[in-house]
Amino acid sequence: MRMPPFELHLPESLDSAMTIAGELADEDCDFDWIAGGTDLLPNYKWHLNSKPHVISLAKVSELSTLEPTHIGAMVRLQALATSDSCHPLLRQTSGTIASVMIRRSGTVGGNICLDTRCFWFNQGEEWRRSIDWCIKCDCGTGADCRVISHQNELCVATYQADLAASLLALDATIHLASPDGSRSLPLAEFFQEDGITRNVLKDGEMVTHLTLPDDAEDWQGDYQKLRLRESWDFPEAGIAAAWKIDGDGNLDGLRVASTALESIPRLHQELADEAREGWAGVESVNSLAVAVQKAVKPVNNTWFPPSYRKKMVRVLTRRALAPLERVEAAN
């Protein structure tokens, strides 16, 4: 398996990364950012939308800060999984990602920006030729989507990264930088419901870090992941829940987010708010689980059948919320 050739740029600071990005943009050269490469390189080896230039963030020192409420884009997943200073929910979640070896290379930024996946797409070049390609990598043929046919516009490839769900449940803010300046937005607004564009990143823009609200440490949570094997396998469904218990032991805040079920991860804030208002322990857990199940629409492009994944959303949500079965609503 050989990658198509590309030119690698290795900036050592954020500024010089931005300069290179700006120059490439001026020359109209396509490029990709590369962090740990655990997602990008397999795709390149499969000749999936590879670019002539690649800018590596490996040496950009500003991006590796890891503090309780500040997570740099270049923080390795294994560091997150074993760190004492990061939120327990993030520690738990990152510990389920891929395998130790992949986590040692894989980064938070790469995980957030993970390319969407689809079994008609994540295949070798010859294979894709044999099905006459698909929109996401159509090699100029204008091919149809193989999952939902007769529409060659929208790609419904699945976003199968874990961290986003937990970060959404913790109400994270994402911080971006581009040659034109930087901006910040709630993580929930970062993703775009299209398997090809995936997120709001503009050409030349990158993720620098994520921050959590100051009261993050008051929130507890759980992440439930559906997959076939205990290691390696991408999530087939993921549910993160975070909650805040007040001084009286009552439920004071609740967020639930799902991932690996659609082309974006999703924060189910309205459902959670509704449930929290009249929180009644087990009953609420069950009804919220049903509501979340109804809210997601998986399609058939990952290993497990979508009907099963959807059914499991209820079980996962229930299990994630299990600690709240005996909790009451705060008034």
Added chain:
Amino acid sequence: MSDDDEMVGYKQQPGKLPFARPGSGGSEKFSELRDESRIPESQGGTLAQPQGANRHDSLITGAAIGRRTPMVDSRWKVMGQAKYGDDIRLPGELFGRILRSPHHYARIRSIDTSAAEALPGVVAVSTGSEAPACFGVLPVTKDEHAMAQEKVRHVGDLVACVAAEDELTALEALRLIEVDYEVLDAVHDMRDGLKDAEEPIHDRGKYHIGDSNVQKRVFQEFGDISGMRDSAVATHTSDWYFAGANHGFTEPHAVAAHWEPNGRLTLYTPQQVPHYVHRALADVLDIPMHQINVYRTAVGGGFGGKSDPFPHEMCAAILARKSGRPVRITFDRDEVFYVNRGRHPSRLGMVIHADSQGRLCGMETDALLDGGAFASFGHVTTYYNGVLHTAPYEIGGFHYTGTRVWTNKPASGAMRGHGAVNSRCAVEVGIDDVCEQLSVDPIDFRLANLLPPMSRTITGFRITSIGMRECLERVRRASDWDDRFRKLPLGHGLGIGCGFFISGSALPIHWEPNKFPHATVHLKVDMDGGVTVHTGAAEIGQGSDTVVALAVAEVLGLPLDMIRIRSRESDTSPVDLGSYSSRVTFMNCNAAISAAMEIRQELLDATSMITGAPTERLVIGDRRIFSKDDPAVGVSYLEALQKAQEDRGALASSGAYRTPPMGRTHKGAAAGLAPAYSFSAYVAEVKVDVETGQTSVLKVWAAHDCGKALNPLAVEGQMIGSIHMGMGQVLSEEMRYGRSGNLLNADLLDYKIPTVHEMPEVTPIIVESNDPEGPFGAKEAGEGPLLPILPAICNAVYDAIGIRIHELPLAPALVHREIEKRCKELGIDDPLDLPSPDLEHSPLHHVLRERADEHSVRDLERKLDGERDQYHNGALFGLDATIPADEQDDSWTAVVLPDEQYLESPRLAGSAWLHVERRHQGGDA
């Protein structure tokens, strides 16, 4: 030389040695005492022999066998020094790549390679027209070519190949080859393969079966067929679907071809069966075999997936010849899946009958096998799916219809447990169900229905040693079975499964077994004292080099480091059939022992000459040969060797093994014949999450009868590895074909091999039944240990949730669906309220226990009594044990063709017999 005829001429001066004694280097002068605990009782030692004596007992020196021995080649591997297929580097080599078909089935109208040839850096391009000769692993079904001739038969089928200065250029060249295809109607569903087709995938001329895609069909009926249905009081019926599985070995296929300056071809390839490649190369290249040297590199796992001669091996040789330079081809993982040869996707109909005495009065199996686009080993697989479940149980009737069809998929072939795995799973699950119906314990049931040692199965296989009973008893004890089976809470279960496998196929594929040996081993012992073993047995990581070395070391009483194995090259190794059908230990060690016995005799004679002690009274200890009567009378191995080498130099010997004549004479009688069989019983403990359908295996108690563990470490390794592999097929592994017919998971992320996290805690239990013909009593441990894990897990899942699922893998979505279905049937909302099965023994339980006790005594007697009578399957049903059942009772039949009555309503695979072979169609056909 006696003193009388002393040599004239140069004479050594007494007391002065101008050169060292042969092999006298090193400071270790003293040998160790013979370890009595390793010498069998029958030879005067203290090693207990509960299973009686063996013909090789007198050769035991205590030097090697039975010790936990790391593989002799392990250091090369762990130090990164072993050279696997892709580690071969040759000066001036080119990179070869293969152009593969994007269509499932298509006719090639034309191929234009001119643009590819014109690309700078491309040295040679070749297409099918340059290699028209066909080949195939079985001489009866040669249907493969180096590259497509007129048609491509599956996505990934070979169309053309390119050799270039570097890989990227080769890949670019492939893009430049223009192929004009006419797409044909493809067959994806194996059931469609049974039907007549416009254009069958292959054309076998007058032997073609109708116009269908049936490649091979088998019909067998043995025993009391109508009686078995009449006397049944419990009947299990199931329709199974088994997804196809791939071997999933670590090393992808890789080959390097080099036409040496002397005009001979050396082909470097990680092969399990180098000899068949040797033959196929000669055919395809149209050169004599002596111009080819097949060099087997280290093999990074084979499991049956590297035992066919492969088209890419031919391509490398063709490109190397054309370019005049060495050519190397290494597969990407998807290409491994395109050559496949994995376990057949199958649809299996299983019927098991038990009578009022708790006897297995009948088995009716119908197996439809999806062969993919080529025959490969399929002819044999079609037999194995039936005949390999005619033991270890004594049965009243055996009805088998098996059919293998071609479909437009990568070819299925031989994979660890070849042909026996799926049907064994169905049989053992069926027995579990029958026991459930009879309210008896499934272990008791099995113990009361076993064939004894030295017996014949219903189809005439010769069972020699059988350790099945001990296997069952030991896993029962180890797993605390009696206290836990059917008593665990919902979602937690225990299950049993057994296995039976050949220890080497008695039928060599390429020649007559009665004329040529299956294995030949040469030994050379030179002045350094070390023993060089030349064998063609292919070391594929299973430890064949080690076990052959152990056998030789044992006979000669030498430490293992004095034995070196040369098993790589066809130029220096005597022909061996290769590493398949679990034949190497049995056949190669037997041959090695014969060769070592010759050397041994020469050493004893030499010692006798030196010491004057009679040869018959001499024994071999650790590097020392001495008199039994007075251990002080003796010489070191090296002294004896020096004496033996006088006048002639290096000692050389040759040993061979061939199976004794055996079996019956019906068509297909040879399939499944083996000089010995292995047996195994496993208990698995599982947890099933009833809300998600996810199954995990917690523990496995695995007992395997390998005859004699020449290397217990290797036997345990094989058992644990087999469990991992078999478990993959039960829980997660499948070659999944999508809506378009394409293989969706030709990679190791989505071909779901269990990881270390999924691995249960395994307790390996080695059972030694001491086979009378095996080397030091050994049989096999390479494939048999895989069989029982599938049914053990399936039965444990039943114990956990009370639902039988007849489909593998037991994917969570499937299990969950079945749980939902059951909840609906029972009107239960929450799956956590499902009932879990229990067991209340019926009166039959005592009948079985008594019979099992009697049989236990019977078995030991038969094992130890050399004068025993014949025992044919059928005695349990009241027939005379000494005569084959069908020769004494008319209601017992032995037929291999369906009659008209059967054809009125055949089963699925049996319906292949509705087609008439073209040569019998009459008219002009």
